[in-house]
Amino acid sequence: MRLSRTTAYAASLLLAAGLALTGAGTAAAADNAAAEAYVALGDSYSSGVGAGNYDSGSGDCKRSTRAYPVLWANANSPSSFDFTACSGARTGDVINNQLGPLGSGTTLVSVTVGGNDAGFADVMTTCVLQSESTCIARVNEAKAYVDNTLPGNLDKTYDAIKAKAPNAQVAVLGYPRFYQLNGSCAAGLTENERAAINGAADHLNAATAKRAADHGFAYADVAGAFTGHEICSGDSWLHSVNWGNIGESYHPTAAGQSGGYLPTFSSAV
Incomplete structure (x- = not known):
């Protein structure tokens, strides 16, 4: 059907207006990202241990230029970016050593914390070096800590973040499951040990999500993004035991x- 000249003219005006609005929306989105004042807190999963290319100035904190906070900042060019996450950090370390850059002008915060409080490194060492029964007992001990002690530590940490950055959107990220069960690994831990460790990760994530929600923070679950990329998957995004650099395991x-x-964090914010 042929349009009249008047109809065509009106259509062209609508199209032009639509393009202008789309452009304005794109510009507004870019401006919003650029206006962010972003602070990245947390433990080794936020500092980027295992990703390599560490900033020599970060010392034992091992902050990587390949860590998701840096990748997000590079892609979005926030107005400011402070990266204080540190390998080995527990909730008390975040409170005492990482909150300096936070303030009323902070608009975005990310954090991973809780795994070290629950004894992550000792659990994995026990499971690699000792018997199945000892491994599972240690996993259960860690789960009991998550039930009984960790929630209070997370509350203190989240309260401290909110007090120092009352206007910030806070994204709490969880931890991946380590193993694809019945996967390609022919040696190493037993399937019972792998299942117990995965269950402990889920247990920790559930507790963390609950505390984040109770503080009005967004919880970003990475387990789904790592599905198909666990150890024993054949396309792992996680280091197994790395005897050459044990800290990256x-x-x-x-x-x-x-x-x-990165995509999990980006979706959350």
């Missing part, structure tokens, strides 16, 4: 940061 690779943590 059971941490995300650079692909885990860019393919797992």
Whole structure:
């Protein structure tokens, strides 16, 4: 059907207006990202241990230029970016050592914390070096800590973040499951041990999500993003035992940061 000249003219005006509005929306989105004052807190999963390319100035904190906070900042050019996450950090370390950059002008905060409080490193060491029964007993001990002690520690941490950055959107990120069960691994831990460790990760994530929600924070679950990329999957985004650099064991690779943590964080904010 042929349009009249008047109809065509009106259509062209609508199209032009639509394009102008679309452009304005795109510009507004860019401006919003640029206006963010972003602070990245947390433990080794936020500092980027396992991803390599560490900032020499970060020392034992091992902050990687391939960690998801840096990747997000590079892509979004926030007005300011402070990266205080540190390998080995517990909730008390976040409170005492990482909150300096927070203030009333902070608009975005990310954090991973709780795994070290629950004894993550000792659990994995026990399971790698000792018997199945000892491993599962240690996992259950960690789960009891998550039930009885960790919630209070998370409350203190989240309260401290909110007090220092009352206007910020806070994204709390969880931890991946480590193993694909019945996967490609022919040696190493037993399937019972792998299942117990995965269950402990889910247990920790559930507790963290509950505390985050109770503080009005967004919880970003990375387990789904890592599904199909666990250890024993054949396409792992996680280091298994790395005897050459033991500290990187059971941490995300650079692909885990860019393919797992970054899109999960981006979706949450």
